[in-house]
Amino acid sequence: MSSVQSLEIRLGEVRVGYLTHYPDEKTIFSVDEAYIGMGSTRPVLSLSLSRPGDEASTEALLRDERHKFASVKAPPFFSNLLPEGGLRTRIAQSLKVHEEREFLLLAALGADLPGAVTLNPGDTPEHLRFRRGASGAAAVDEAAPLKFSLGGMQMKFSMLRQGERYTLNMGTQLGNYIVKPPSRDFAALPRVEAATMETARAVGIEVPEALLLPPEHIDALPDMGAYPQGEAFYAIRRFDRSEHMEGSKGGRIHTEDFAQVFNLRPSQKYGRVNYEMIAQTLLRYAGGLSDLKEMARRLAFNVLIGNGDAHIKNWSLIYDTPTRPRLAPAYDLVSTVAYTTHDTSIALNMAGVKRFDAITLDTFATLFARIGLHERIQKDMMEEVRVTVQRVKGAWENSFVAAGVPDDLIRKVEAHIRGIALGRECA
Numbered sequence: 001m002s003s004v005q006s007l008e009i010r011l012g013e014v015r016v017g018y019l020t021h022y023p024d025e026k027t028i029f030s031v032d033e034a035y036i037g038m039g040s041t042r043p044v045l046s047l048s049l050s051r052p053g054d055e056a057s058t059e060a061l062l063r064d065e066r067h068k069f070a071s072v073k074a075p076p077f078f079s080n081l082l083p084e085g086g087l088r089t090r091i092a093q094s095l096k097v098h099e100e101r102e103f104l105l106l107a108a109l110g111a112d113l114p115g116a117v118t119l120n121p122g123d124t125p126e127h128l129r130f131r132r133g134a135s136g137a138a139a140v141d142e143a144a145p146l147k148f149s150l151g152g153m154q155m156k157f158s159m160l161r162q163g164e165r166y167t168l169n170m171g172t173q174l175g176n177y178i179v180k181p182p183s184r185d186f187a188a189l190p191r192v193e194a195a196t197m198e199t200a201r202a203v204g205i206e207v208p209e210a211l212l213l214p215p216e217h218i219d220a221l222p223d224m225g226a227y228p229q230g231e232a233f234y235a236i237r238r239f240d241r242s243e244h245m246e247g248s249k250g251g252r253i254h255t256e257d258f259a260q261v262f263n264l265r266p267s268q269k270y271g272r273v274n275y276e277m278i279a280q281t282l283l284r285y286a287g288g289l290s291d292l293k294e295m296a297r298r299l300a301f302n303v304l305i306g307n308g309d310a311h312i313k314n315w316s317l318i319y320d321t322p323t324r325p326r327l328a329p330a331y332d333l334v335s336t337v338a339y340t341t342h343d344t345s346i347a348l349n350m351a352g353v354k355r356f357d358a359i360t361l362d363t364f365a366t367l368f369a370r371i372g373l374h375e376r377i378q379k380d381m382m383e384e385v386r387v388t389v390q391r392v393k394g395a396w397e398n399s400f401v402a403a404g405v406p407d408d409l410i411r412k413v414e415a416h417i418r419g420i421a422l423g424r425e426c427a
């Protein structure tokens, strides 16, 4: 490719700026003056570029050119809009582009990204316009079957629900469910995910509608024969798509994950950030104490149920108010101890501790003290932790049996819950 190419970045109807790709493989994110000029009414693209309530710091972040360019890959905010694993490989192969060349992936999928961001050649100045399909091997194959983007490692599809049926043939509409096929590597994974999510719902965590689908309810999915035959699929309602969706423009609700908040790449989802940092962000710039209480519930839940995958891309913010986010509903809760016998730890450090069996009420108390909560509120949070632990112990088995999780996996979850220190402390 020889010429400069560019995509217009919109958040809903508002133009945020441009993503421009240069022949040396650099991609640069430039922010529009008019967007900066909106001041405190500006819809927030990312907390990495905004300090709600502090316009001077926000403007400085929007004007700061660091972190707004990358080579081959896209700048981190945009990298995080793309899939990581097999789904990325599949999309890149169908487009005939190298899977690291993220600008080209974003150009192809820009009309259906997570949240309310769109990337389009649309109103881009003529000399910067990305010409779809105009340049040899980098051409976008209009016939490519997958036109949506979703983050994460596992294979998944954004599908439209029509009564009992789910389809990829959506015309100009957007998918409103994420559908995950069963896996050859992890037996009954859709059932374990559905069971874990239902347990979370039962203990008071905010969870979108999640369900198991018989494969015959799914239309127009490529490679149907590749999945274990007859096994249930998992589906979850998308919280970034509203109930009322008119055409391709409407129906998007903005979201971002915590890799975007901290301006990190998907590959940095473990290790760079700890739960204190997420908690501080919620307190200062998102839903405050109510978010923190929900986070406390989710942490206690993850320890008890043995979910070792609560990394920064499995926590998101949702912007139902465009100028201030709150913690998004929970997703990707999986009792990973059903599959692992060693290395059983939560994904990020929690007051310096990671191993499930080393996390105690004391760990939670340290976490709440470190983020500077008033003593009375610390007590409140500790009570929430205790109650959640007790509720998980009472609720999990029903959910796992109802979801049809195989016995050997149920026994592994049971052994984990019985053995865990936090569970014994909250008898």
Ligand SMILES: Nc1ncnc2c1ncn2[C@@H]1O[C@H](COP(=O)(O)OP(=O)(O)OP(=O)(O)O)[C@@H](O)[C@H]1O
Residues within 6 Å of the ligand: 114, 150, 151, 152, 153, 154, 155, 156, 178, 208, 236, 237, 238, 239, 240, 257, 309, 313, 314, 316, 331, 332
């Ligand atoms: N119900 C939902 N509504 C909107 N967005 C969602 C929902 N569930 C998941 N997502 C988004 O899709 C991404 C991928 O989903 P999910 O985390 O379930 O996939 P995964 O491939 O299992 O992830 P991982 O790489 O953590 O194993 C999430 O990081 C989140 O941004």
Ligand SMILES: [Mg+2]
Residues within 6 Å of the ligand: 152, 153, 313, 314, 332
């Ligand atoms: Mg995930």
